[in-house]
Amino acid sequence: MSAVQRLSGQHCTYFMRGRCTRTVSPEESARSRCGLLDERRRLGAKTMDRLERLQRLADPDDREVARRHLIQKNMDAIARLTCPGLVPPPQGGLLCVHQHLVNCLLKLPNCRGRCDDFLRRRDFSEAKGQQP
Ligand code: SF4
């Protein structure tokens, strides 16, 4: 007797390069986040906080020098951040090819084939035919 095979999940809304992006709990969502992105955001927020505090400096020249120093420090710190799985896109830039929104595709499970949660992706031609 031949084994029953699932249909492909390729046309599912949640399907992204062989992975299933449907997370079912906040814990699971947290686990699949891109750590590099989170770390960049954390550094950015810390810098913003420090920039806010610079407003307390009375001398505008001192403020400007300190502002430039902080921004440079932030850029250097961000440039030093890395991740073992990081693959920069061919066209260059800070992103990673595995990043999908705030998630890392490598941390998401493989699509197991068309399942009960399959949600057909609405392509452009279908969307165009619908009334608003
Ligand atoms: S592999 Fe890429 S997307 Fe995944 S955590 Fe590392 S930098 Fe983020």
Ligand code: SF4
């Ligand atoms: S078919 Fe199921 S497993 Fe595959 S992407 Fe869709 S929801 Fe995820």
